[in-house]
Structures are given as structure tokens and as C-alpha cells.
Amino acid sequence: MADVTLRKVIKRYDEVEAVRGIDLDIADKEFVVLVGPSGCGKSTTLRMIAGLEDITDGDIIIGGDVVNDVPPKDRDIAMVFQNYALYPHMTVAENMSFGLRLKRYPKAEIKSRVTEAARMLDITDLIDRKPKQLSGGQRQRVAMGRAIVRNPKVFLFDEPLSNLDAKLRVQMRIEIKKVHQKVRTTTVYVTHDQVEAMTLADRVVVMNHGRIEQIGTPNDLYHKPATRFVAGFIGSPAMNFVPCRLEEVGGRLNIRLTDRIAFPLPAARAARYQNVARNEKLILGIRPEHITEAKQHTEPGVETFDVVLDVTEPMGMETLIYFMLEGIEVCGRVNPNAGARDGAPLRLAVDLNNMHLLNESTGVVL
Amino acid sequence: MVDVAFQPNRVAGAKSARKRSSLKTALKRKSTAAFLMTLPLILLITILVLYPAIYSLHLATLNKSMQRFIGLGNFEFLFKRDTFWLVVKQSCIFAITAVVFKALIGFIVAHFVHNIPAKGQRKWRGMLLVPWVIPPAMSTLAWLWLFDPSYSAFNYTLSFFGIGPIPWTGDANWARFSVILVNIWYGAPFFMIMYLASLKSVPDQLYEAAAIDGANWWQRIWYVTLPMMRNIIAITTLFSLIVTFANFDIVRILTAGGPLDHTHIFATWAFRIGIEGSDIPLGASVSLFMVPILAVAAIFILRDVNKRGNEA
Numbered sequence: 197m198a199d200v201t202l203r204k205v206i207k208r209y210d211e212v213e214a215v216r217g218i219d220l221d222i223a224d225k226e227f228v229v230l231v232g233p234s235g236c237g238k239s240t241t242l243r244m245i246a247g248l249e250d251i252t253d254g255d256i257i258i259g260g261d262v263v264n265d266v267p268p269k270d271r272d273i274a275m276v277f278q279n280y281a282l283y284p285h286m287t288v289a290e291n292m293s294f295g296l297r298l299k300r301y302p303k304a305e306i307k308s309r310v311t312e313a314a315r316m317l318d319i320t321d322l323i324d325r326k327p328k329q330l331s332g333g334q335r336q337r338v339a340m341g342r343a344i345v346r347n348p349k350v351f352l353f354d355e356p357l358s359n360l361d362a363k364l365r366v367q368m369r370i371e372i373k374k375v376h377q378k379v380r381t382t383t384v385y386v387t388h389d390q391v392e393a394m395t396l397a398d399r400v401v402v403m404n405h406g407r408i409e410q411i412g413t414p415n416d417l418y419h420k421p422a423t424r425f426v427a428g429f430i431g432s433p434a435m436n437f438v439p440c441r442l443e444e445v446g447g448r449l450n451i452r453l454t455d456r457i458a459f460p461l462p463a464a465r466a467a468r469y470q471n472v473a474r475n476e477k478l479i480l481g482i483r484p485e486h487i488t489e490a491k492q493h494t495e496p497g498v499e500t501f502d503v504v505l506d507v508t509e510p511m512g513m514e515t516l517i518y519f520m521l522e523g524i525e526v527c528g529r530v531n532p533n534a535g536a537r538d539g540a541p542l543r544l545a546v547d548l549n550n551m552h553l554l555n556e557s558t559g560v561v562l
Numbered sequence: 563m564v565d566v567a568f569q570p571n572r573v574a575g576a577k578s579a580r581k582r583s584s585l586k587t588a589l590k591r592k593s594t595a596a597f598l599m600t601l602p603l604i605l606l607i608t609i610l611v612l613y614p615a616i617y618s619l620h621l622a623t624l625n626k627s628m629q630r631f632i633g634l635g636n637f638e639f640l641f642k643r644d645t646f647w648l649v650v651k652q653s654c655i656f657a658i659t660a661v662v663f664k665a666l667i668g669f670i671v672a673h674f675v676h677n678i679p680a681k682g683q684r685k686w687r688g689m690l691l692v693p694w695v696i697p698p699a700m701s702t703l704a705w706l707w708l709f710d711p712s713y714s715a716f717n718y719t720l721s722f723f724g725i726g727p728i729p730w731t732g733d734a735n736w737a738r739f740s741v742i743l744v745n746i747w748y749g750a751p752f753f754m755i756m757y758l759a760s761l762k763s764v765p766d767q768l769y770e771a772a773a774i775d776g777a778n779w780w781q782r783i784w785y786v787t788l789p790m791m792r793n794i795i796a797i798t799t800l801f802s803l804i805v806t807f808a809n810f811d812i813v814r815i816l817t818a819g820g821p822l823d824h825t826h827i828f829a830t831w832a833f834r835i836g837i838e839g840s841d842i843p844l845g846a847s848v849s850l851f852m853v854p855i856l857a858v859a860a861i862f863i864l865r866d867v868n869k870r871g872n873e874a
Contacts, residue, residue, distance in 0.1 A: 248770050269776040281767035285789040294785070295775035346775075 198259030198349035198382055199224045200245060205254035207240050207406075214240045216406040217254070222384065227376050229385045231393035232403035232429070239354055241403070242386045246352050247271050259349050274343035275352040279359060280335045282327040282342075288314075289323045292341045306345075313344040316378065317371070333364045340372070344379060351376075353385040357392065369395060390430050394418070402426050419550075424479070424559035427552060433484050433516060436526045439556065440480040442472055451480060451548075454522050462497035462548050469553055472562060481552035481561070484516065487528030489536070490543040497549040508536045517542070621846035628843060636847040645823055645831075650851070653827040655738070657807040660745040664806075665799055667746065668753020675754065676761045687758070694751035702815040705744045706731075709816070734824035737817050741825050744812050749805075753798055760794040761787070793867050800863040804856055828852050 200222040207215040215237040222228045230238040243249040245256060247268035255262050263271050274295075282291050289310055296306045314320045317337040327335055336356060343351055356372070357365045373396055376383055387393055393400045394414040402409040402417065402425070410422045421427035427435045440453050442461075449466040452458040461469065472478070490500040506525070509516040510532060517528045517536050528544060530536050553562045588594050625632045640646045675686055693701065708715050709730035717727040730740045764787060772782045788795075810829040813819065819826035819834055826834065828851060836845015 246770075246774060248773070268770075268773045269778070273774060275771070275774050277767045277771060279765070279767060281765065281771040283768060283771075283786065283789070285792075294772075294777075298776045298781060342771075342775075 199226075200259075200350055200382060200384065201255075201257040202241070202245075203255040203257070205241070205244060205256060206252045207237070207244060207249060208252040214406055215244070218408055220401060220408065220411070222382060224382055225380045227383045227385065227396060227398045228401060229387060229393040229397035229399075230401045230403055231387055231390055232409075234388055236403040237406040238386045238388075238403050242352050242354055242384060245350070245384060246273055246275050272349045273352055274346045274348040274350075275354065276336075276339045276343050276356045278355040280327070280339040282335060282338055284327050287324050287326055288319065288330070288338050288341075291327070291338055292345050295342070295346045309345045309347075310341075313341040316344065316375065317341050332360050333368060336360065336368055337371070340375065344375065347379075347381075349382065351381050351383040351385075353383065353387075355387055356385075357387070357389075365392075372396060390432065394430070400430075402429060404429075420561075421481075421552065422561055424481070424554050424561070427481050427554070427561065431483060433527045433529075435481050435483050435552075436487070436524075437554070438480045438482070438521055438524055438526060440478050440553075441476070442469060442474050442478065444474065451551075451553075453480065457501050457521070459499040459501075459546065459548060465497075465548060465551065465553075469562065472553070477556040478562075479554040479556050481554055482546060483550065484527040484529045486547040486550045487526065488545055488547075489530040489534035490545040495547075498545050498547050500543055500545045502541060502543050504541050505536055505538060508538055517544075618846040618850060621843050622850055624843040626841045626843060636844050639844070640847060645826075646848070648823060649826045649828060649831045649848070652738070652825065653807060653852075654855075656742060656745070656809070656813075656825075656827050657803055660742050660749065660806050661799060661802050663742075663746045664749040664753050664802060665795070667750040668757050671750065671754045672757035672761055675758055687755070690754055691751045693748050694755075698748050699811045699815060701748065702744060702812050705740075705747075706816055709740055731817050732821060734821055737821060737825045741813050741816055744816060745806060745809060748812065749802060752802065756794055756798045757791065760791045764790045796863045796867050800860055803859055807852060807856060 200220075202218050202220040205215060205218045206213065218237075218241060220228075230241060232238050240249060244251050245258075247263065247266060251264055256264055258271060258273070283294065286294065292310050292313060293306045296309065301309075310323070311320070314323055317340060319334060319337050319341060322330060322334055322338070327338065330338065339356070353372070357368055360368060369392060372385075376396075385392075385396060394417075397414055399411060400414055400417050401411050404425050410417060410426045412420070417426060417430045421430065421435075424437070428437070438453055440451050443450050443452050443458070445460075449461045449469060450458045451461055460466075491498075503519040503521075505517050505519050507518045509518075512532070514529045515532050515534070515536050517530055518525055519528075520526070530542075530544075534542070536542055554560065555562060621628070622636055623631055623633055625635070671690060675683060675690065678686055707713075711727075711729065711732060714727070714730060716730065720726040720728065729736055731737045768786050768790070769782055772786050777785060807827075808829055809827065810833065813825055813827055813830045814833070817825040819830045823831070828848060832845045832848040834845075835848060836842045839845070
């Protein structure tokens with residue numbers, strides 16, 4: 197049990213800067229997920245915390261001690277790898293107890309810890325098998341068991357579910373969450389899957405190009421993204437981005453999307469954007485669930501417009517619709533009974549209370 | 563079936579058609595095709611391996627002039643000769659010492675090469691393979707000059723330190739040492755390249771997992787590298803044991819079995835007796851002794867490999 201702090205951590209490989217100055221405070225018992233596209237430096241960051249990569253500059257502090265030059269074995273951490281990295285010549289029990297045996301724990305203690313972890317992960321029956329005789333999900337459990345028996349200060353997960361099929365991934369995701377609820381060990385978890393990040397994390401760290409884009413709770417990131425990257429990365433289907441500009445008509449602030457389509461802004465939004473230059477190139481960010489079929493009654497801030505649909509995707513619970521606005525594809529989510537059909541016209545409603553306005557050149561959410 | 567019974571002519575026609583097509587289907591069958599494709603190799607092995615092996619068994623039962631069948635007489639004669647037992651002892655010492663050191667040196671060098679950055683690695687790999695690539699008859703001649711009693715380069719160098727001169731090929735024990743040394747020099751690169759390939763196939767993440775589990779350098783080799791390489795080590799050792807046991811050229815060129823038969827091994831002694839001593843049946847008997855010894859080693863090592871199979 198310990199907190200983990202990163203201070204201006206930089207990793208440079210010859211010419212390339214993989215991690216460009218990261219500051220991160222992870223509290224004791226917290227579950228933090230690093231998420232981002234491949235090559236964003238999230239795995240490198242995790243490996244630096246583990247001690248598998250040297251840091252070029254900055255400090256890494258685990259439980260109050262600077263561990264920059266401490267080898268992995270002395271950092272008291274446990275790691276779960278993407279391909280599990282189980283020792284193929286050892287049984288499940290031997291795999292799980294390897295770290296304890298190296299540290300010369302008493303035999304009885306090793307046995308009780310392994311039994312306890314095996315029970316927690318529901319792999320008691322597999323304890324004498326070799327990794328070859330296990331399925332992917334079972335191997336994943338053993339890899340987690342190996343981490344749990346060590347009772348380390350910090351758990352590190354490096355894309356642990358990437359090698360599992362979709363169904364198993366969901367199951368193991370819940371399993372990981374349960375394990376964390378039981379053992380309450382500080383956890384750093386790396387994934388490229390934003391669903392994993394959102395469902396598991398106490399706090400999510402979104403990374404891009406070796407930098408942290410935003411740190412926040414899953415809800416914060418979803419509803420209050422700080423940048424265009426975070427807005428586009430979190431949420432599926434992704435947020436729509438439509439070029440727009442602000443204009444003042446009769447003392448009211450309007451947002452103009454196309455020559456044909458312009459909406460008056462809700463009062464709260466209008467106040468917030470009052471100081472934005474009128475000729476600034478802007479982008480309207482709106483999530484698909486805020487573009488729905490037009491309802492009978494009107495609500496404040498909800499504006500309607502007509503489009504011709506390109507493609508519809510019935511999902512059962514909802515239907516995803518796609519249409520073009522000034523050459524940009526926009527996605528909405530409508531009720532399956534709304535009458536959305538490929539190529540058919542439909543009257544849609546956009547909820548501007550949940551809109552985001554972005555500066556086109558900087559990508560910052562205003 | 564019914565219309566065939568009513569039209570007997572059709573049956574004959576069908577029969578001949580089936581005959582033609584049966585050749586076609588036989589060719590189409592995978593096992594037949596596989597047999598035909600391996601036939602050249604089977605013939606080659608029959609002519610070059612099987613026939614000589616059986617012929618040497620036959621030879622070993624004849625008398626010196628190859629006129630008379632004497633059963634196991636040649637073997638009885640061998641068992642009574644001290645030189646034979648000397649050769650058995652020397653062959654075992656030669657093969658086991660050489661293989662152990664080849665394996666050890668190959669393992670250590672493979673680790674060094676493995677840790678060289680990828681850019682320079684090919685160069686080193688190529689250079690280290692040179693001893694194994696040069697025909698041993700030629701490289702042994704070079705060693706012969708290095709060991710030469712009157713102008714040995716080794717003795718010349720050692721003389722600066724006040725050591726020597728050492729009778730590299732003149733004294734029984736030094737001669738054994740020299741022969742084994744050259745064999746190690748020649749064979750270690752083979753182990754090196756096999757171990758290097760096997761080292762490269764061990765996933766890096768296993769070492770990382772071990773490092774996090776708290777294993778130090780030595781524990782990583784003992785608990786990860788060696789178990790992962792066990793099959794390759796076993797097979798390489800077996801292969802090298804066979805080749806070293808049956809070695810001929812190095813001993814033949816360096817010492818020709820001398821001094822006083824103290825470096826003879828099975829192959830060189832069989833040559834001395836059979837070809838140079840014109841007792842071909844006795845030479846054949848000597849060479850046959852390699853079979854049971856190697857068979858026992860092969861059974862033990864391969865059983866272990868089979869038992870473990872591929873654990874990855």
C-alpha cells in the first residue's frame with residue numbers, strides 16, 4: 197500500500213521523446229488507468245514505474261521513496277503483462293509462489309497465500325497444471341494471482357485484457373474490479389480501450405504524444421473534456437465535430453453550422469461564450485446521444501432541423517444514424533421507432549445544453 | 563447394384579475403368595505421394611548408411627584374411643587387449659570433456675553475443691562461427707604448427723614468461739589436452755549458435771516478470787533461461803556427443819593416436835587396425851563399439867526431451 201508520484205518524468209530514446217514530462221499523483225488505494233492511442237507513451241510510463249525502463253529525467257516516488265535508481269525487484273511492485281508472461285515450465289502454484297520462494301518466505305506462509313489467492317480468483321482446481329494446459333482467461337487469472345500473492349505496494353497492469361476475446365474481456369474486467377475492491381492495492385492500469393478505462397478507473401489519465409491531455413474521473417472526462425483529443429477519444433460512437441461560428445442576431449447569440457442551419461444558444465451557453473471573438477473559427481462538439489429524433493413538445497435549448505439520412509445502423513435498443521453536414525459525417529442516436537431509414541428524410545433535435553465549443557486551431561474546449 | 567446385375571457387360575467395362583482409376587487414386591493418396599517423394603532419400607540412406615552398416619556387421623564376423631566366419635572371435639580378441647580398453651577410456655574422456663567444455667563455453671559466449679546491441683551482433687556472430695566453418699582438416703594443420711615441438715608459437719610466447727617448453731603432442735597427457743582443446747575450439751561455435759537461437763526465442767517479458775518477482779541475474783539464468791533452453795541443450799549435447807565420439811580428423815592429423823596409442827579414440831584406432839594394419843574385420847569390430855555406447859546416451863537424452871515436449 198503506497199502512493200505513487202511522478203515528477204516531470206521524461207523518457208528519451210536516442211532521437212525520439214516517448215514521454216515528455218509527466219506529472220501525476222496517485223493516491224494510496226487508488227485505481228488509475230492510463231489510456232491513449234498506441235505510441236502515446238502510456239506503456240513506457242508504466243514500465244518506468246516498474247523499473248523496467250530507465251527514466252531520462254524527473255523523479256518517480258513510490259511510498260515516499262525516490263526509486264529512480266532502484267531495480268524492479270526492490271521496488272515492491274507486481275506487474276501483469278499483456279501476454280501473461282507465465283513461466284511455461286512451472287505449474288500454476290509454482291508460478292504464483294515464485295516471487296515468495298525467491299524471497300525465502302516460510303513454506304507454510306507461501307502455501308496459505310497461494311491458496312488464498314487461488315480461492316479469490318477461482319483457480320483452485322488448476323493449481324497443479326502447467327500454463328500450456330490453461331485457457332487465455334485462466335492464464336490471465338494466474339498472472340493476477342502471481343501479483344496478488346506478493347502483496348506488493350503497487351499493482352501494475354499492462355494491457356492485461358488485450359489478448360482475450362470480447363466476452364471474456366468483459367468478464368475479466370469485472371473480475372479485476374472485484375479483486376481491487378478486496379485487496380485495495382494502489383493500481384496503475386494501462387489500456388488503449390476507453391471502455392476499460394471508464395469502467396475500471398477511479399481516475400483516468402488520457403495520454404497523447406507522450407503528454408497527459410487530461411486527468412479526471414470517468415464522468416469528468418466524458419462530460420467536461422478539456423481538449424478535442426479527449427472529447428474525441430472518450431465515448432463510442434465518438435463525439436461529432438462540426439465547424440461553426442458565432443453570430444449575433446437581434447442581441448441573441450446564435451451558432452451557425454451551415455448557411456441553412458443556425459441555432460440560438462441557450463442562455464447559460466450564450467453567457468459562457470460571450471467573450472469569444474465572432475469571427476473565430478470554432479468547432480461544435482456534440483455527442484451522438486444529444487442528436488435524437490424531434491419530440492412533440494419543445495424543451496429549452498433543444499433545437500430541431502431537417503436532414504436526409506445516409507446510413508442507419510439498427511442496434512436494437514437504439515438506431516445509429518449518419519448524415520452529412522457540409523461534407524462532414526455526423527452521427528446521432530434515435531429511438532428504433534423513430535422511422536429512420538437509409539436515404540430517408542428525418543427531423544432531428546439537437547440538445548445544445550450538452551454542446552461543447554472548441555477553438556479550431558488550439559483544440560481547447562472553451 | 564440392381565442394373566449392374568441385369569447388364570453383365572457393363573461390369574467388365576466398369577472393372578477396367580476402376581483399374582485405371584485405382585492407379586490415379588493411389589497416386590492421389592497422400593501417403594503414396596509422400597512415400598514417392600521421400601524415396602530418393604530412402605534410397606540414399608539405404609546405399610550410404612544401411613548397406614555399409616550391415617556390411618560392417620558382416621565384416622566383423624570374419625577372420626583377418628576375410629575368408630572364414632569366426633563369429634564373435636574378433637570381439638573376444640579385442641576384450642583381451644589392453645589397448646582396446648585404453649581406447650574405450652580415452653574415447654569417453656575425450657568425448658565427455660570436450661562436450662562439457664563446448665557446451666559451457668558455447669553457453670557463456672552465446673550470452674555475451676546476445677547482449678551485444680543488434681547492430682554489431684552479426685559481425686561478432688560471423689567471426690565466432692569461423693572455427694566451425696573452416697574444414698577441420700585444414701584448421702587442425704594450423705594447430706599442428708602451433709603445437710610443433712621445434713617452432714611452436716605457443717612455446718615461443720610462453721618462453722617470455724619463463725614457462726615451457728611444453729611437449730604439446732609429445733607427452734601422453736599434454737597430447738590428450740591438445741586434442742581436446744582443438745576439438746573444443748572447433749565445436750564450441752556450434753553450441754554458441756544453437757544456444758543463441760534458443761536464447762532469442764525466450765520472450766523478454768519472462769525476464770521482466772522474473773526481475774519484478776525479485777530474481778537476480780543468476781536466478782534469472784537458473785530459473786528462466788536454463789529451463790527454457792533444456793530441450794535445445796539436450797539435443798545439442800546429444801548431437802555433439804555423437805559427432806565428438808566419432809571424431810577422426812582432428813586426432814588423426816594432430817597426433818595420429820600417439821604417443822604410444824595414448825590419444826587413440828575409436829575411429830582413429832579402427833583406422834589404424836583396419837586400414838593401416840590390414841585387418842579390416844578387426845577394424846570393423848572396433849568401430850561397431852561406438853553404436854551401443856551412443857545408443858544408450860541417445861535413449862536417455864531423447865526420452866527426457868519427449869517427456870517434457872514443448873511446454874511453451
